[in-house]
Amino acid sequence: MIDDYYELRIYQCAPGRLPDLHHRMGYEIPPLFESHGIPTPLAYWEGYAGPYNPLYCYILRWPDLDERMRAFGKFYSDPLWAAQRDASDCGSSMVERIDLSILRPAPCWEKLKVKGEPRPVGGLHELRLQTLSTRNMGDAYQALGEVDLPYLRDQGAEILGVFTKWYGAGTPQAVILLAWEGMEQREAAMQAYDGAPEIIAKRQAEQTQFGEPLFGRSDVHLMIPAPYGVAKSNLSA
Amino acid sequence: MSIFEYRFYDVMPGRLGEEVQRMYDVAIAPWENGPKSLFDRFGIPRPLVAWTGVAGRRQPVFGYLLEWESLAARDAAFLPFWMSREWAEFSAKTDDGRQMVERIDTLLLSPSMAWKKKKGILPKAVGGLHEMRCYQVEAGHSAEAMDYLAQIELQQMEVLGGEVLGVFDVVIGPDMPMVISFIAWPDFATQQGAARRLEAEPRVKAARESWHQHYGRPLIRHVEQSLLRPTFYGKARTNFAAPNGDDA
Numbered sequence: 001m002i003d004d005y006y007e008l009r010i011y012q013c014a015p016g017r018l019p020d021l022h023h024r025m026g027y028e029i030p031p032l033f034e035s036h037g038i039p040t041p042l043a044y045w046e047g048y049a050g051p052y053n054p055l056y057c058y059i060l061r062w063p064d065l066d067e068r069m070r071a072f073g074k075f076y077s078d079p080l081w082a083a084q085r086d087a088s089d090c091g092s093s094m095v096e097r098i099d100l101s102i103l104r105p106a107p108c109w110e111k112l113k114v115k116g117e118p119r120p121v122g123g124l125h126e127l128r129l130q131t132l133s134t135r136n137m138g139d140a141y142q143a144l145g146e147v148d149l150p151y152l153r154d155q156g157a158e159i160l161g162v163f164t165k166w167y168g169a170g171t172p173q174a175v176i177l178l179a180w181e182g183m184e185q186r187e188a189a190m191q192a193y194d195g196a197p198e199i200i201a202k203r204q205a206e207q208t209q210f211g212e213p214l215f216g217r218s219d220v221h222l223m224i225p226a227p228y229g230v231a232k233s234n235l236s237a
Numbered sequence: 238m239s240i241f242e243y244r245f246y247d248v249m250p251g252r253l254g255e256e257v258q259r260m261y262d263v264a265i266a267p268w269e270n271g272p273k274s275l276f277d278r279f280g281i282p283r284p285l286v287a288w289t290g291v292a293g294r295r296q297p298v299f300g301y302l303l304e305w306e307s308l309a310a311r312d313a314a315f316l317p318f319w320m321s322r323e324w325a326e327f328s329a330k331t332d333d334g335r336q337m338v339e340r341i342d343t344l345l346l347s348p349s350m351a352w353k354k355k356k357g358i359l360p361k362a363v364g365g366l367h368e369m370r371c372y373q374v375e376a377g378h379s380a381e382a383m384d385y386l387a388q389i390e391l392q393q394m395e396v397l398g399g400e401v402l403g404v405f406d407v408v409i410g411p412d413m414p415m416v417i418s419f420i421a422w423p424d425f426a427t428q429q430g431a432a433r434r435l436e437a438e439p440r441v442k443a444a445r446e447s448w449h450q451h452y453g454r455p456l457i458r459h460v461e462q463s464l465l466r467p468t469f470y471g472k473a474r475t476n477f478a479a480p481n482g483d484d485a
Contacts (some may be wrong), residue, residue, distance in 0.1 A: 015445060015459060016436050048432035049292040049425075053462040092449065124425075183366075183425035187291065187466065194297070195254040203251045207335055215250045217295040217339075222464070224429065 005102055006042075006163060006235075007060040007068065008175065010127075010221075012052040012097035021056050021094045022046070026228040028084055036075040037067070043160075043231030045125060045223035052097065055221060057127065059235065065102065101168025103175050108145020109162035112153065118236035121158055121179045124186060125223045125231065128176040129165075131216035137164075137172050139206070140214040144174060147202050148193075155189035156181065161235045177235070183222075240308060240347055241285075241405060241477075243417075245300040247340040253289055253297040256338065257468050259331050260287060260301065263324070265470050275323055280314040283480050286402075286419075287471025288367060293463025299338075301471060304479065308345075346405035349416055350379075351386035353401075360478035363400055363421045364467055368428055371461040374414045375454065382457040386416065389440045394420055397431035403477040412460070421473065428464070 013021050025044060033040070039060055047055040062068045075081060088094070132140045141164070149159055160177035180186040193199060206214050225231060248256045264276040264284060276283065282303055290298035305311040318324055331337065374382045391401050399420040407415040422428040435441060448456045467473060474480060 015455070016442055018433075018436055048429050049462070049464050051294045051461055051463075053459055054432070054436065190291075191254075194251065199251055204335075213249065217247060217250070218297075219294045220290075220292045220296045222292045222425075 002104070003063045004105060005062045005065055005068070005166065006105070006161070007062060008101050008103055008163075008168075009058050009060070010052055010099040011056040011095045013054045013056050014092065014094050014096050015054075017094040018046060018054045018056065020088060020090075022226060022228075024088055024094065025056070025058065026226065028088065032075060032078065032081055032084070036078065037071045038075060040237070041229055042235045042237060044226040044229035045127075046226055047221055047223040050221035050223075051219055052099075052221065055223065056095075057221070057223060058229070061235075061237070099169065101175070102166045103163035104166045106141050106144070106162040106164045106174060108141050108149070109159070111145060112149055112159045112162060114158060114233040116233070118232040118234060120230040120232055121160060122225060122230060124180045124182050125160065125225060126157075126176075126178040126180065126186065127221040127223060128174075128178070129170070129219040129221075130174040130176060131170060131218065132172040132174055133210070133212055133214050133216065134172060135212075136210050136214055139210070140172075141174065143202060143206065143214060144176075147199065149176070151193060151196060151199060152178065152189060155192055156185045157189060158233070160231055160233075177231075179231070239304050239306055240311075240345060240408070241403075242303045242305060242311065243300065243342075243344040243346055243405075244303070245298060245342040245344070246338045247295050248297045248299050248338055249336065250297060252337050253299060255331065256299045257287075257289060259328075259337070260284075260299070261468070261470050262331075263327065268323070275318070275327075279318040279321070280310075281318060284471050285477045285479065286367075286473035287468045288465035289468060291366070291464040291466050293369075294461070298463075300465065302473075302477065304477070342410075344410035344417075345408040346410075346417065347408050349383060349386075349404040349406045351383040351391065351416065351418075352404035353387055353391075354476045358475065360475040362472040362474055363402060364472050365421050365423045366425055366428060367402070367465040367467060367473070368399075368420045368422060369463050369465055370418045370420065370459060371412075372416045372418070373412060373458045373460045374416055375452070375456040376414055378452070378456045379414060383416070385444050385457060386418070389438075389444060390435065391418060391420075393435055393438055393441070394431060397434055398423060398427045399431060400475075402473050402475075415460075416457075419473070419477075425464075 158179040163175040165173040284301040287301040402419040
């Protein structure tokens with residue numbers, strides 16, 4: 001039985017409403033979530049660099065998806081939430097677009113986890129939505145776990161999470177969360193990654209073996225942790 | 238009168254560095270020891286800027302901007318280039334058995350009313366981190382929307398440390414009516430800080446409230462953004478002036 005799911009919620013915030021949304025998510029919502037059995041989110045982010053702008057994002061962990069449906073159903077039908085939402089919306093919605101997906105930990109994540117006590121991970125976070133070939137997905141995850149992600153880790157990235165998209169748009173898709181010290185480190189790493197002989201050789205070998213690339217395109221979101229909910233190592237609770 | 242062509246490539250993962258080099262080799266570098274590049278020989282202008290994607294959709298991406306006198310001139314130059322033996326051989330050699338570029342978007346752009354060019358200064362290279370902002374404009378209200386962009390949003394970005402490189406109306410492309418602005422920032426922190434402060438700017442808020450009151454919807458919606466890093470040979474110059482080779 002599967003008992004480990006993650007829910008990734010990406011919002012495009014209405015222009016000018018990000019401070020209001022931070023207030024809602026950081027201070028108004030937590031007691032309501034708690035009263036309906038929705039777990040405390042593992043991390044919250046904002047971002048002004050990527051397709052959703054301004055972006056607001058958070059991630060939750062669920063042992064049971066039916067329980068998730070019940071809990072959010074109760075939350076959405078709660079008159080308290082409706083009243084609170086209408087009051088803080090002030091006549092127009094804070095959120096313009098919502099992209100929800102359910103993720104499962106990718107098998108290769110386990111070996112990449114950071115050892116030791118979980119600690120908050122600051123800096124610049126990166127959400128990579130990496131499209132995979134519809135065939136040979138297992139090989140793609142194996143390459144991520146054995147070649148690509150260890151390479152990026154050696155360049156300074158901390159692996160916050162590696163997932164496979166379970167429900168949502170654009171599958172098969174690997175969802176990767178990385179933490180960097182800052183933009184300079186990240187750009188130097190990406191530049192090295194792009195020209196790295198071992199990565200190029202690996203891609204060529206994959207092309208030869210499978211007759212097509214294992215990896216497609218990625219949407220890349222750069223995100224800043226929100227102060228009231230900074231991700232911990234390995235997205236620990 | 239000129240028209241701009243924005244070419245945007247989806248590059249195969251792992252091959253962005255090769256694509257950057259390939260463009261340099263055909264557009265800039267002397268071809269076969271001659272004095273001119275292959276682009277020069279075919280009458281294709283040097284790119285006004287060439288970028289690689291840092292954040293945004295469909296990474297890895299490579300983009301560049303060309304300025305043409307006319308579309309007839311464009312076809313008279315590009316078509317023979319594409320049909321040429323030189324390009325066929327060079328692209329096959331550099332593809333190395335696998336395609337390097339998976340998809341190409343070609344947008345035709347014309348300078349927008351919201352683009353207030355800098356006057357009285359000599360163009361110079363503008364490096365840093367570039368931001369591309371795509372705005373969906375409510376049809377039938379473009380004059381008012383352009384006025385807002387020029388007088389408030391873009392002006393404010395300059396106050397906050399950005400340099401407006403250019404603002405264009407999309408003439409041919411998806412999701413029209415659309416306006417695209419390109420802004421140069423010294424670094425990522427300045428860009429993020431400016432975005433945050435722009436959201437809180439009273440004149441920006443006032444404009445949005447006024448649209449909401451008058452029309453019940455925004456006249457201009459920021460729909461898509463990406464961050465771009467200029468390549469070593471393709472820095473933009475002030476006002477997207479043509480490169481002169483002095484400050485490359």
